[in-house]
Amino acid sequence: MCGIEQKGRSFIEMMGVMLVIGLITIAAFQGYNRANMQNKINKTFDQVAMLITKARTVFVKQGNYNGLNTQTANMLGIVEDEMKGENSVINGVFGPIEINAQKGTYRENEDAHSAICIKLINIPKKVCQIIVARYWSVTISKGFLGIGVNEDTTDCLSDWSSNSNNVICTYGATDQAVLKRNISTLTDVCAEINDVYLKFQ
Numbered sequence: 287m288c289g290i291e292q293k294g295r296s297f298i299e300m301m302g303v304m305l306v307i308g309l310i311t312i313a314a315f316q317g318y319n320r321a322n323m324q325n326k327i328n329k330t331f332d333q334v335a336m337l338i339t340k341a342r343t344v345f346v347k348q349g350n351y352n353g354l355n356t357q358t359a360n361m362l363g364i365v366e367d368e369m370k371g372e373n374s375v376i377n378g379v380f381g382p383i384e385i386n387a388q389k390g391t392y393r394e395n396e397d398a399h400s401a402i403c404i405k406l407i408n409i410p411k412k413v414c415q416i417i418v419a420r421y422w423s424v425t426i427s428k429g430f431l432g433i434g435v436n437e438d439t440t441d442c443l444s445d446w447s448s449n450s451n452n453v454i455c456t457y458g459a460t461d462q463a464v465l466k467r468n469i470s471t472l473t474d475v476c477a478e479i480n481d482v483y484l485k486f487q
């Protein structure tokens with residue numbers, strides 16, 4: 287009796303192939319999402335750096351930042367065209383951005399307009415945690431004064447104190463162990479959606 291030649295692939299083999307293709311697709315999608323998120327985070331840092339640099343340049347002769355706010359930042363060319371929204375809104379990657387002149391520290395003799403405060407609105411939890419860690423470790427020597435998360439205030443934290451769990455300040459910290467503990471505490475403060483405040487001189 288002649289043997290019957292089997293052609294094609296079995297159902298189980300086809301399912302195996304489909305499973306492999308599915309796993310590869312999921313891995314590629316996750317990789318894309320991670321890369322896309324990292325790109326958004328990097329762009330957020332670039333936007334903040336640009337706003338700070340341009341604000342310093344515009345107000346350098348004045349000696350302080352009196353008069354700086356979101357509306358004047360748009361009028362004075364501090365905000366790039368791609369970030370400009372309707373009604374003087376500054377469009378960030380994750381949500382609106384506000385900029386204001388504020389008191390740099392809680393010291394009584396501090397100029398009331400000696401610092402720039404950037405408020406990032408609608409920041410996701412993971413991004414909030416990354417911002418907290420990165421700004422504290424990287425920009426401390428570039429005029430960075432402190433960072434706050436979800437503080438209930440309307441004046442962009444003009445009276446920051448190093449005693450709050452929601453704020454860490456360069457001018458109120460001397461012990462590196464305390465700094466690390468404060469960073470951990472502030473990271474824990476990050477909720478699902480956050481307002482993040484960055485202050486620079």
